Amino acid sequence: MAKFKNLDxxxxxxxxxxxRLVARYKFAIAFENAICDxxxxxxxxxxxxxxxxxxxxxxxxxxxxxxxxxSAILVEDFDTIQDLAAFIKQLDRxxxxxxxxxxxxxxxxxxxxxxxxxxxxxxxxxAGGSFGKAALGYECFLCDKLHKALDATKARKPVAKAxxxxxxxxxxxxxxxxxxxxxxxxxHRRKHKLAFYHMNAQVFRQFYDRxxxxxxxxxxxxxxxxxxxxxxxxxxx
Numbered sequence: 001m002a003k004f005k006n007l008d009x010x011x012x013x014x015x016x017x018x019x020r021l022v023a024r025y026k027f028a029i030a031f032e033n034a035i036c037d038x039x040x041x042x043x044x045x046x047x048x049x050x051x052x053x054x055x056x057x058x059x060x061x062x063x064x065x066x067x068x069x070x071s072a073i074l075v076e077d078f079d080t081i082q083d084l085a086a087f088i089k090q091l092d093r094x095x096x097x098x099x100x101x102x103x104x105x106x107x108x109x110x111x112x113x114x115x116x117x118x119x120x121x122x123x124x125x126x127a128g129g130s131f132g133k134a135a136l137g138y139e140c141f142l143c144d145k146l147h148k149a150l151d152a153t154k155a156r157k158p159v160a161k162a163x164x165x166x167x168x169x170x171x172x173x174x175x176x177x178x179x180x181x182x183x184x185x186x187x188h189r190r191k192h193k194l195a196f197y198h199m200n201a202q203v204f205r206q207f208y209d210r211x212x213x214x215x216x217x218x219x220x221x222x223x224x225x226x227x228x229x230x231x232x233x234x235x236x237x
Contacts, residue, residue, distance in 0.1 A: 013042060023050035026092060030072070032058035036171035040065065044072070053101045055088070064113045068104040146208070153211040199227045 022028055028047035032039055040059050047054040048071065056062055057075040066072055073091075078084040091098050109115055149159045177187035200223040207214045214222075 013046070019046065019050050022046055022052055025052055026098065027073075027088060028052045028054050030054035030056045030058070031075075034171045035059070037061050039171055048072070051102055051105060053091075053098070055084075064111070065117070066111055067114065068107075068110045070101055071104050072101075149208070150211050150213075159211075196223060196227060199223050199230065202226075 030043040030047060032041060032043060035058060037059055038061075040062065044054050044056060044058070044062075048067065053071075053073060055073045055075065060076075062072070062074065063069075073084075073088065075084060078087065091101070104110065109118070152159045177185055177190065179185045200219065203222050203226060204214070204219060207219075
């Protein structure tokens, strides 16, 4: 581990050193923080990128975006954790069977659903395929939508709606925090973050509905102010 440097924080997960670290292993745990349809993160993409087999627990639609039917181990395919462990051990002992999970690196994508989606996405949205560039592509997509809404408002024309529904944003709230004894304990940091981002979405929506520009700094400041007022009001009750 000493040779791998500068891996602290989320930014470290995108660096070549971290990718090389993941690539050293045959398997990688890819358990998402939330189980909902559209929540699929770098936990899956990273091992697929470097040639490591991911062990996946997450979205129910995961099969639709895997490069092939044999490119990841899905926890949902096993009745018990013991069955999953036995299969991983079997794969570890059998080189030919293990290599079949990496075959897509040579033959390319065979999943017809994924092929169809990639053909539909413009190069600007996909932005080269890396996690950082994909995030930038989404920012450009969102910015374009906002400018079109502003132009329509100024021209007194109807604003085209592009609002997510529960299929996109219906992830359940995070589970309770447990201590080493399996007992539920308060998680004040998580509670504060949930409250902040809930208020953040409300503030952003108000600016969007008024077709007003707002910087990320002003959005953060306005959210903090609203949150403090809401908390003070709650304490007075």
